[in-house]
Amino acid sequence: MEKMIYAIVDSGKNQDGISEAMNCVSIAMGLPGYLVSYKDISAVLGILKEKTSNVSQTDALEYAHVIEKLALYFSLLPMRYGAIVKTDDDVRELLEKNYEALRQNLQKVENKDEFSLKVFWDYLKSGKKIKKEAEYADSNIPEAMQGNSVHKVYLMSKLKEHRFETMLLQHAEQIMGEIGRQIAKLTPFFNLKKMSSQSLIIDTVLLLEKSRQHELIQLTTEIQNQYPELKLILTGPWPPYSFVQITLE
Amino acid sequence: MQENIYDRNKNITILEVLDRVLNKGVVLTGDIVISVADIDLIYVGVRLLLSSVETMEKLKTAKKTGIIKF
Numbered sequence: 001m002e003k004m005i006y007a008i009v010d011s012g013k014n015q016d017g018i019s020e021a022m023n024c025v026s027i028a029m030g031l032p033g034y035l036v037s038y039k040d041i042s043a044v045l046g047i048l049k050e051k052t053s054n055v056s057q058t059d060a061l062e063y064a065h066v067i068e069k070l071a072l073y074f075s076l077l078p079m080r081y082g083a084i085v086k087t088d089d090d091v092r093e094l095l096e097k098n099y100e101a102l103r104q105n106l107q108k109v110e111n112k113d114e115f116s117l118k119v120f121w122d123y124l125k126s127g128k129k130i131k132k133e134a135e136y137a138d139s140n141i142p143e144a145m146q147g148n149s150v151h152k153v154y155l156m157s158k159l160k161e162h163r164f165e166t167m168l169l170q171h172a173e174q175i176m177g178e179i180g181r182q183i184a185k186l187t188p189f190f191n192l193k194k195m196s197s198q199s200l201i202i203d204t205v206l207l208l209e210k211s212r213q214h215e216l217i218q219l220t221t222e223i224q225n226q227y228p229e230l231k232l233i234l235t236g237p238w239p240p241y242s243f244v245q246i247t248l249e
Numbered sequence: 250m251q252e253n254i255y256d257r258n259k260n261i262t263i264l265e266v267l268d269r270v271l272n273k274g275v276v277l278t279g280d281i282v283i284s285v286a287d288i289d290l291i292y293v294g295v296r297l298l299l300s301s302v303e304t305m306e307k308l309k310t311a312k313k314t315g316i317i318k319f
Binding site: 005008057060061063064067077078079080081082083085094116233235238241242244246247248249 | 261262263265266267269270271272273274275276277278
């Protein structure tokens with residue numbers, strides 16, 4: 001019979017919550033979940049009722065729901081969806097072989113939650129604001145480029161376009177730098193991607209002490225007030241999916 | 250109006266959940282894994298959802314300005 005691994009948990013620290021946590025798995029799978037342990041860490045498994053030939057979006061969402069519930073009871077390392085194995089012995093061997101790496105990762109995520117902050121900007125709206133400054137800079141045009149001939153007019157328009165784009169990029173860089181610095185004050189564990197697309201200027205995930213959640217919400221509110229033209233989307237708390245980059249073999 | 254905002258936020262949250270479950274977390278490889286079919290299909294769905302969020306933003310801007318830029 002096939003079994004799905006949901007997460008690796010720090011079972012040594014919450015023996016009392018084990019049976020309740022296993023019930024979370026049964027809600028999704030129909031059968032109670034169970035633990036396969038090695039020392040103080042365990043894998044949470046659920047038995048699959050049927051072969052998983054067709055996976056739907058609902059299955060993936062249910063899987064996420066179980067991990068979220070388990071996170072209420074344990075420090076955990078979520079498994080990427082699709083970790084299906086045949087025997088418990090394989091899992092035990094896996095835990096034994098990777099014990100040190102798993103333990104280190106569990107320590108890293110202990111008492112922490114993951115959050116995501118996405119910052120969108122309206123390219124046109126921000127551009128309008130910058131355009132005024134760019135127009136001021138336009139008054140400072142080299143003499144050699146002034147005139148009404150076709151090629152001078154063309155060069156002039158290209159120069160203006162270039163100045164505008166440079167100023168817009170500088171403005172974006174300034175915002176990105178400021179937000180990056182503020183996040184770094186909250187936690188050393190964050191990944192910040194800049195300019196993922198023309199509208200998504202910052203895409204960041206951070207791992208934050210549970211007790212500092214309110215500081216992140218406050219920071220997000222402050223940034224929003226400081227830059228009303230931006231659209232900020234803060235999501236979380238999530239189990240630490242983005243901070244457990246390990247491959248088990 | 251409120252419903253529109255709710256729907257949009259719900260979509261973004263689903264996108265975030267799927268992105269994590271399918272693209273992040275501890276990866277298991279090797280002989281003991283039995284691969285799950287059709288995961289790629291779900292992931293294509295996630296990418297489409299991401300595109301639709303961006304398109305939605307552009308259309309919202311276009312409604313105000315009358316200009317659509319892709």
